[in-house]
Amino acid sequence: MKKLLAAVAILGLMFSYVLAADEVADPEAARGNVFGHEAKYRAATLAEAKSTVNRWLEKAGVAEDLRKKVADLWKGDMADPNGTRLLQRLGETFALVDTKAKQIVDVTTKSHDRKDLPSLAWLTDEKLDTLARDNLRLLVGRWLCQEKLYDESIAVLKDVKPENVIDPASLLFYRSVAYHRLLVKKEGLESIHTLLDDVGDSPRRYTELASLMEQDLKALKDGSLDDISRRMEDVERRLGLSRAGKVVRKKEDDIVKMLDVLIDDLEKQCQQCQGSGSGQGNTPRNQSGVAGGTGPGNVNPRTAKGEGWGTLPAKDRQEALQQLGKDFPAHYRAAIEQYFRRIADDKKP
Numbered sequence: 500m501k502k503l504l505a506a507v508a509i510l511g512l513m514f515s516y517v518l519a520a521d522e523v524a525d526p527e528a529a530r531g532n533v534f535g536h537e538a539k540y541r542a543a544t545l546a547e548a549k550s551t552v553n554r555w556l557e558k559a560g561v562a563e564d565l566r567k568k569v570a571d572l573w574k575g576d577m578a579d580p581n582g583t584r585l586l587q588r589l590g591e592t593f594a595l596v597d598t599k600a601k602q603i604v605d606v607t608t609k610s611h612d613r614k615d616l617p618s619l620a621w622l623t624d625e626k627l628d629t630l631a632r633d634n635l636r637l638l639v640g641r642w643l644c645q646e647k648l649y650d651e652s653i654a655v656l657k658d659v660k661p662e663n664v665i666d667p668a669s670l671l672f673y674r675s676v677a678y679h680r681l682l683v684k685k686e687g688l689e690s691i692h693t694l695l696d697d698v699g700d701s702p703r704r705y706t707e708l709a710s711l712m713e714q715d716l717k718a719l720k721d722g723s724l725d726d727i728s729r730r731m732e733d734v735e736r737r738l739g740l741s742r743a744g745k746v747v748r749k750k751e752d753d754i755v756k757m758l759d760v761l762i763d764d765l766e767k768q769c770q771q772c773q774g775s776g777s778g779q780g781n782t783p784r785n786q787s788g789v790a791g792g793t794g795p796g797n798v799n800p801r802t803a804k805g806e807g808w809g810t811l812p813a814k815d816r817q818e819a820l821q822q823l824g825k826d827f828p829a830h831y832r833a834a835i836e837q838y839f840r841r842i843a844d845d846k847k848p
């Protein structure tokens with residue numbers, strides 16, 4: 500699991516590339532699987548990209564001087580015309596023609612102040628040319644995902660159709676990453692399946708990581724400690740982005756409720772163990788009890804919610820953590836304590 504989480508954690512730092520398919524010696528090499536099924540999606544070739552851009556310039560009625568700049572931009576052959584580079588070149592083309600597109604392209608070329616994002620509302624206008632609208636959305640949605648702004652990335656990418664973009668593998672990959680990081684199982688698995696089943700030229704690292712994400716989402720059980728731990732990580736990420744509004748508070752409340760359920764279950768198990776072990780005289784002490792205590796060791800975790808955890812007496816905190824730690828590894832106890840301390844600190848005036 501640690502290896503899996505480590506692999507997923509570096510997704511936001513990776514820059515993708517998709518192999519061009521303009522020259523395929525063996526026609527079968529372009530097919531999506533061993534049964535000869537034709538791949539539904541693939542990256543555009545350099546020749547296809549140039550032809551599409553020329554048609555777009557003609558349709559948009561772009562002035563001659565700008566068309567010359569675009570022609571210079573696409574002049575000659577690219578050494579490695581993979582999907583990512585073609586997408587970037589396409590973005591630069593739109594930036595030459597449209598000032599709003601230039602703002603977006605400029606943002607995606609560097610790590611930017613997340614509080615100063617340009618308006619993206621105009622990219623939802625259905626009247627916009629599909630080529631410019633959807634490929635700019637892919638460009639900025641990919642960047643948002645790399646910047647760990649997963650909610651914003653999904654908002655931009657969720658309705659983009661793979662057939663409308665120059666690099667469908669990147670669209671599906673980054674959309675899958677964002678869904679995976681936010682634990683959105685249904686949409687995440689759908690996006691992953693499309694990437695693995697319907698794209699004929701996905702880079703191996705895309706497919707390998709997508710397979711890991713698929714296994715991870717399928718195995719993730721709602722309300723499990725693993726699920727809760729990841730939700731904590733998501734809250735930490737949001738707080739690190741200076742997000743402490745209603746959405747974060749709702750997520751914090753949901754986490755505490757899930758912990759309540761977990762601890763309640765543990766308490767019931769403890770009581771059953773103690774009941775079945777009564778009257779056995781020299782039987783070793785049931786581990787569910789708190790060492791040195793006079794009661795059965797049942798802890799009311801509701802006193803450990805965010806606003807009170809950081810100020811609880813050390814004995815009470817230890818009892819709550821001990822109750823949590825009976826059936827789970829120690830690093831979960833440390834993570835839970837750190838999480839509640841963080842919430843308490845954030846709520847201080």
